[in-house]
Amino acid sequence: MGRFIIRRVLWLILVLFVVLLITFILMHLVPGGPWDREKALAPKVIEALNKRYGLDLPLWRQFVNYAWGVLHGDLGISYSYSDRTVVSILAHGIPKTATLGILAFVVAQAIGIPFGVAAALKQNSAVDYASVLFSTVFASIPGFVLGILLIVLFAVVLHWLPTSGWGSIQQLIMPVFCLAALPAAQSARITRASTLDVMRQDYVRTARSKGIMESTVRVRHIFRNSLIPVVTVAGPELANLITGSFIIENLFAIPGVGRLFVQGIFARDYTLIMGGVLFYAITIALLNLVVDILYAAIDPRIRYE
Amino acid sequence: MKRKTFILSILSILVIVSLIFTSACSTSSTSGANSSTAANSTPQVITLNLAGENNTIDPNRASWTSERTIIIQCFDGLLTFNSDLTLAPMVAKEIPTVANKDISADGKTYTIKLKNNVTWSDGTKVTAKDFVFSFKRLFSPDLASEYESFYSDVVGGDAYFSATGKTDAEKQALQDAIGVRAVDDYTLEIKLTDSLPTFTQLLALWPVFPVRQDMVAKYGDKWAQPDANGAMPNYIGNGPFILKEWVQQDHYTLVRNEKYWGTKPKLTQITFKELTDANLALAAYKAGELDQSGVPGGTEQTTMNDATLSPQILRFPTLTTYAFQFNVTKPPFDNKLLRQALACAIDRSAYINQVRHGVGKVALSWIPPGMPGFDATLGTDWSFNPTKAKQLLAQAGYPDGKGLPELKFQIANTGANPTIAAFLQGQLKDNLGINLTVELMESKAYSALYNAKQFTWGFTGWGADYPDPDDWLPQLYMTGAGNNKTGYSNPAFDAISKQALAELDNTKRLQLWAQAQAMVVADQPMIYVFNRETFVLQKPWVKGMVTSGLDGNVAGDTFLRNVYIQK
Numbered sequence A: 001m002g003r004f005i006i007r008r009v010l011w012l013i014l015v016l017f018v019v020l021l022i023t024f025i026l027m028h029l030v031p032g033g034p035w036d037r038e039k040a041l042a043p044k045v046i047e048a049l050n051k052r053y054g055l056d057l058p059l060w061r062q063f064v065n066y067a068w069g070v071l072h073g074d075l076g077i078s079y080s081y082s083d084r085t086v087v088s089i090l091a092h093g094i095p096k097t098a099t100l101g102i103l104a105f106v107v108a109q110a111i112g113i114p115f116g117v118a119a120a121l122k123q124n125s126a127v128d129y130a131s132v133l134f135s136t137v138f139a140s141i142p143g144f145v146l147g148i149l150l151i152v153l154f155a156v157v158l159h160w161l162p163t164s165g166w167g168s169i170q171q172l173i174m175p176v177f178c179l180a181a182l183p184a185a186q187s188a189r190i191t192r193a194s195t196l197d198v199m200r201q202d203y204v205r206t207a208r209s210k211g212i213m214e215s216t217v218r219v220r221h222i223f224r225n226s227l228i229p230v231v232t233v234a235g236p237e238l239a240n241l242i243t244g245s246f247i248i249e250n251l252f253a254i255p256g257v258g259r260l261f262v263q264g265i266f267a268r269d270y271t272l273i274m275g276g277v278l279f280y281a282i283t284i285a286l287l288n289l290v291v292d293i294l295y296a297a298i299d300p301r302i303r304y305e
Numbered sequence B: 001m002k003r004k005t006f007i008l009s010i011l012s013i014l015v016i017v018s019l020i021f022t023s024a025c026s027t028s029s030t031s032g033a034n035s036s037t038a039a040n041s042t043p044q045v046i047t048l049n050l051a052g053e054n055n056t057i058d059p060n061r062a063s064w065t066s067e068r069t070i071i072i073q074c075f076d077g078l079l080t081f082n083s084d085l086t087l088a089p090m091v092a093k094e095i096p097t098v099a100n101k102d103i104s105a106d107g108k109t110y111t112i113k114l115k116n117n118v119t120w121s122d123g124t125k126v127t128a129k130d131f132v133f134s135f136k137r138l139f140s141p142d143l144a145s146e147y148e149s150f151y152s153d154v155v156g157g158d159a160y161f162s163a164t165g166k167t168d169a170e171k172q173a174l175q176d177a178i179g180v181r182a183v184d185d186y187t188l189e190i191k192l193t194d195s196l197p198t199f200t201q202l203l204a205l206w207p208v209f210p211v212r213q214d215m216v217a218k219y220g221d222k223w224a225q226p227d228a229n230g231a232m233p234n235y236i237g238n239g240p241f242i243l244k245e246w247v248q249q250d251h252y253t254l255v256r257n258e259k260y261w262g263t264k265p266k267l268t269q270i271t272f273k274e275l276t277d278a279n280l281a282l283a284a285y286k287a288g289e290l291d292q293s294g295v296p297g298g299t300e301q302t303t304m305n306d307a308t309l310s311p312q313i314l315r316f317p318t319l320t321t322y323a324f325q326f327n328v329t330k331p332p333f334d335n336k337l338l339r340q341a342l343a344c345a346i347d348r349s350a351y352i353n354q355v356r357h358g359v360g361k362v363a364l365s366w367i368p369p370g371m372p373g374f375d376a377t378l379g380t381d382w383s384f385n386p387t388k389a390k391q392l393l394a395q396a397g398y399p400d401g402k403g404l405p406e407l408k409f410q411i412a413n414t415g416a417n418p419t420i421a422a423f424l425q426g427q428l429k430d431n432l433g434i435n436l437t438v439e440l441m442e443s444k445a446y447s448a449l450y451n452a453k454q455f456t457w458g459f460t461g462w463g464a465d466y467p468d469p470d471d472w473l474p475q476l477y478m479t480g481a482g483n484n485k486t487g488y489s490n491p492a493f494d495a496i497s498k499q500a501l502a503e504l505d506n507t508k509r510l511q512l513w514a515q516a517q518a519m520v521v522a523d524q525p526m527i528y529v530f531n532r533e534t535f536v537l538q539k540p541w542v543k544g545m546v547t548s549g550l551d552g553n554v555a556g557d558t559f560l561r562n563v564y565i566q567k
Helices: A002-029 A043-052 A059-071 A086-121 A126-140 A143-157 A169-199 A202-209 A214-242 A246-251 A257-267 A270-298 B003-027 B065-074 B128-138 B157-161 B168-176 B213-224 B278-286 B300-305 B336-344 B348-355 B386-395 B417-432 B443-451 B491-502 B506-523 B557-562
Strands: B045-049 B079-081 B087-089 B109-113 B180-184 B187-191 B241-247 B251-256 B269-273 B292-294 B313-326 B407-412 B436-441 B457-463 B526-538
Touching (some): A059 A270, A086 A257, A143 A169, A143 A246, A143 B278, A169 A214, A169 A246, A246 A257, B128 B157, B128 B180, B128 B187, B336 B417, B407 B443, B457 B526, B491 B506
Antiparallel strands (some): B251 B269, B292 B526, B313 B457
16 A cells, blocks of 8 residues: 555656646747737847746756756746745645635535435435436536626625625635535436446345345445445546636635636746646646545455555 | 544544635735724725736836726825826926926936925935935846836936846946936936936836835845735835735735825725626625726626616726727738728727727727827728728729738737627628638737737727827837837838927927827728727715826726715
């Protein structure tokens, strides 16, 4: 197990290097640079700006310098956010984005999994139809539409919640719900399908025929085994939620990294883009590792040697 | 893995989550009304929306309107603008003129006397040295100020700014050679390489507001940045408000400068939020969280029809002109008759009335109404006239559009741009039977194409930095000028512009610019389409608001010091 984790982490370092290199190349291939504006800057101003931010060096030198910096924990400075270091920008944004993401994830699973299990156990019942309706509605409403509807209802009409911003529990409710809607719907559907599948397995029939109590069969034989596909999907889903949503953060004016990253791309803020990609890549890789470890915990047939 | 360790890891994740959560929530605090004066029962606080995020609020470095919005509350320059956009003295005792000898007879030396009662927010005096420092810093090659090029006429400025690769000693020598000095504590002398009468306007702009040398010496460029908690202890200004807090990507809190040297503002606190989503801003306005807000593009008519909102609409023209600009160096748009034909084929008032619900004003020439140089009679020859358009098209060598190559139009895919492109496409089809290929581009990709002059026909807008033809004509139409993307080159225009730029007699100067603008409009390197009108909602209790054509995203930001609240 320990060796497995070490091997995966070593691989991760190589993967991150390749991801950074590809991002760097793509970033410079895209037309338009940070100083391109409709109201043109004077050539002497562009020259001075390039010098200030080290963009006057040959591209390979810029990449080497950047990679060297990353090894020392220095992700450079942003040129569209007042020369703040990318490290400090991410340090400010990640806790907010991650809080939202983790809460949304918990809410999504807390709604989705029980709903899915209940629907499967009582197939073709009212609960089942309600689950299908719930999944279809929330899987098809785009986040920004749901967000605007919530804002109008709870902030403008009822005055129960503030429209937006960051700092209080009340301000979290609407964005968390918007973020959780789609994964909750997906989770309900996957759990339902996988539970139905497990219920028809031979070992469930065997367990029942041995006379084990129905509740034990449900918990130990059905529920636990039906979680495998749910966990598989949950890893990338959590990664997706933690890295933030541009639309939701923008709509609710949340100073998180999801919004920053997209704005960094629009502004061709090279260091911010690289920092964002690095954060994404690390999060996704680590959560995939966690999922692999969880498999072993849930399914006795899976072992890492 | 054992079940016990599994449970343990779940528990540890939960602990981490709760740690993150508590630390994230504790960093920002909500700012309420705090220091309302006992005498006035209504708290004099206002919440506005900046509608954008700032890069820098360092006066020497800033270049965007939303950055200017913050800076002008916290700093006073040598001169300022009145609400009619004429100049007024601020820290300077009077406006420099040749008549009062503050400008030398050759127009190259400015001697500006300063008021001796102007103080920084910490109580120390503002002297000529503070302006000298600001000017020299503006030209620093290491600072890379985007507005440096506006002040290129200052002796030695450009030489210092271009010294990017030089040694520190060489840079120091060049900095010392800049023609700005403090004759005494309250007399500032500025030397220019050429006579430039509109230099007085430049003295009213933020890049040369005074800057504290001690703060820059101590904190470097970070003097204008918040600390980890968002506080701005080093951002010392001489303006009516003090920036107390800048929580980045969230909000700014400004409080009244109780030691302000001039007439103190009535507001005790201004909060600028940074809500970038227009739908959210409107919802926040309706929920009472904002005192002023824009409306999402395209919803102006709905707002006007709304019984509650319509009395809260605040509308005023801003000094911005939008145009379809040609690359006149490449066929087919090197053909003047073709450009004129296309200009006559566009029903601009249909665009204003049907697409923009009457918000905006038809433009037929470049300089917008409300500032010197506007001429209502100019460009009427190229107003909407389909018959004339067809005649001109035939004269251009393309009767009924026959023989015309494919026309391509490039535009950044942002905001209402796709709508205006579709409008142009429809107009050419309906009025001339010509097909137009629209190429929507990502905005930076468009800017790159545009700056490299690789476009064929595009959409552009120009807003006033200062209200004078100097900011509108030479920059865009002189041969080879920085913002001349059309490739327009007219020796007669160049000659007249050079004369106008240096002319000290204001009447004569404006006459020269009138001639120059008439030349450009006749050549139609751009088809002028419309002037912008600001359309916002404002709560009825906001009183004393004075709007001007120079206002940025926040309506009335130029004169917030006059605003008060009356509920």
